[in-house]
Amino acid sequence: VIFNPIQIGIGALWVAQVFPMSFTVHLGGINFRVMDLYMVIVVLTWVTLYILPSDRNKIVFGWSEFFAAMFIMVFVINVFRGIAFYYNKGNEAPLFRADLVRGPIYYAFLFFFNKIVNLEDNLEIKLIKHWFYAAIASSAVYFTMAAIKNYFGLLYSMWGFNIQLFVFAWGFSFTMGIFVNRKWWILTMFYSLILFYTASRTTLGGIFLIYFFIAMFLVITSAKRTKLKTAIKIVFYTGLFFSGLFIVFFLFSSTTQSVQIFQIISRNSILLKPRYLQYVPSLQWRFLEYLEAIHLWKTSSILFGTGWGRRFGATMRFLGDVDVLYMTVLAKTGILGFISFFGMYIAFFAKVWKLIKNFHLIESNFAKAFVINCAAIIPTALIMGLTMSHLWFGSATIVTMVTFMAICSKLWEKVRQKKLI
Numbered sequence: 001v002i003f004n005p006i007q008i009g010i011g012a013l014w015v016a017q018v019f020p021m022s023f024t025v026h027l028g029g030i031n032f033r034v035m036d037l038y039m040v041i042v043v044l045t046w047v048t049l050y051i052l053p054s055d056r057n058k059i060v061f062g063w064s065e066f067f068a069a070m071f072i073m074v075f076v077i078n079v080f081r082g083i084a085f086y087y088n089k090g091n092e093a094p095l096f097r098a099d100l101v102r103g104p105i106y107y108a109f110l111f112f113f114n115k116i117v118n119l120e121d122n123l124e125i126k127l128i129k130h131w132f133y134a135a136i137a138s139s140a141v142y143f144t145m146a147a148i149k150n151y152f153g154l155l156y157s158m159w160g161f162n163i164q165l166f167v168f169a170w171g172f173s174f175t176m177g178i179f180v181n182r183k184w185w186i187l188t189m190f191y192s193l194i195l196f197y198t199a200s201r202t203t204l205g206g207i208f209l210i211y212f213f214i215a216m217f218l219v220i221t222s223a224k225r226t227k228l229k230t231a232i233k234i235v236f237y238t239g240l241f242f243s244g245l246f247i248v249f250f251l252f253s254s255t256t257q258s259v260q261i262f263q264i265i266s267r268n269s270i271l272l273k274p275r276y277l278q279y280v281p282s283l284q285w286r287f288l289e290y291l292e293a294i295h296l297w298k299t300s301s302i303l304f305g306t307g308w309g310r311r312f313g314a315t316m317r318f319l320g321d322v323d324v325l326y327m328t329v330l331a332k333t334g335i336l337g338f339i340s341f342f343g344m345y346i347a348f349f350a351k352v353w354k355l356i357k358n359f360h361l362i363e364s365n366f367a368k369a370f371v372i373n374c375a376a377i378i379p380t381a382l383i384m385g386l387t388m389s390h391l392w393f394g395s396a397t398i399v400t401m402v403t404f405m406a407i408c409s410k411l412w413e414k415v416r417q418k419k420l421i
Contacts, residue, residue, distance in 0.1 A: 003045045009116040010130045016399040017134040022160030035395045036101045049115045067343030068110045074337040078307040086309025096309030103393035113406035124407040135169035143194045162396040167206035175369045213376035221359040293327035305334035325385030349378045351408050361415045
């Protein structure tokens with residue numbers, strides 16, 4: 001193999017997470033993200049893995065892979081449709097190029113990581129650790145840049161960092177703190193300070209959603225005689241954790257930051273008053289996007305959607321996607337893309353659920369915490385998709401998800417073999 005495939009896979013996790021989408025390299029008149037350039041190395045390594053014969057490099061093809069292959073087929077078809085309809089049409093050309101490299105193509109990484117994860121025993125644990133290390137590094141970079149920006153009053157943009165990814169990492173450290181070792185709570189506190197420092201309604205919603213699902217699956221996976229004890233433990237440590245978080249934050253934060261937190265809480269309080277939701281501008285905006293996405297889908301191709309390069313313009317922002325994941329997928333890829341896209345995640349959750357039901361056969365505590373976190377991540381990401389579309393264009397989130405799909409497939413193979421013994 002020309003390149004070391006394991007190191008290439010680990011590098012993909014780091015590059016996808018540490019470099020924000022707004023960080024680009026200008027080549028030939030086009031701005032390329034670091035992940036776009038790195039993907040050339042990945043593709044060369046991937047092709048080599050499939051060409052060279054090896055007993056260990058077996059092809060894993062379950063339901064997640066089936067739907068991913070179907071989604072990539074729709075992607076390729078829409079490449080040709082985009083070239084025909086949008087590529088040479090003025091302002092549509094940049095959006096066509098953005099559609100090609102911004103998100104959906106990264107779901108092909110699933111097949112790459114399916115190969116990688118079979119190259120070495122217990123490599124799945126190494127991949128989990130490196131994903132988490134990269135998430136810590138990304139969070140540290142983001143927090144440092146945000147603190148410098150606020151302290152010195154600088155004007156540079158923080159766009160491009162995937163806050164949704166930080167919520168997932170928060171959930172993982174929280175799980176490890178309860179399930180494995182309370183020392184992990186130091187990292188949980190670190191993540192929470194970052195998230196509350198830069199919080200939005202979606203961020204806070206993600207925190208509480210992933211906490212809810214983690215708590216639920218921790219209780220589900222506990223033995224019958226310890227379920228009540230586990231539930232009490234979760235409530236006790238959660239109370240201590242959030243109390244400590246608010247005390248630390250308000251003692252050491254500035255007046256400006258305290259006001260920001262108060263504004264965030266005030267903005268979220270309206271969610272508890274359903275009769276006022278119709279007056280929330282962001283919800284009205286998303287409703288307009290929803291209607292436009294439906295219109296574009298129905299007036300283009302029912303099967304394949306608008307294809308790459310079509311803009312959404314009714315909201316006057318002229319974007320290539322909208323802040324509703326489901327409508328973006330439907331409008332861009334049609335009914336075939338919609339079914340295949342969410343088929344991947346349904347199949348992913350089905351495999352995680354098998355691991356949950358056979359939880360006692362998983363030996364590593366690290367792997368157990370990972371499985372619980374996966375079970376929490378999937379519904380959290382899909383619910384958050386109602387207000388954002390990072391599962392569509394966030395390369396860090398997509399690479400995380402497909403890596404987790406491959407790891408869960410590997411873990412299930414091990415558990416299934418134990419069941420047969």
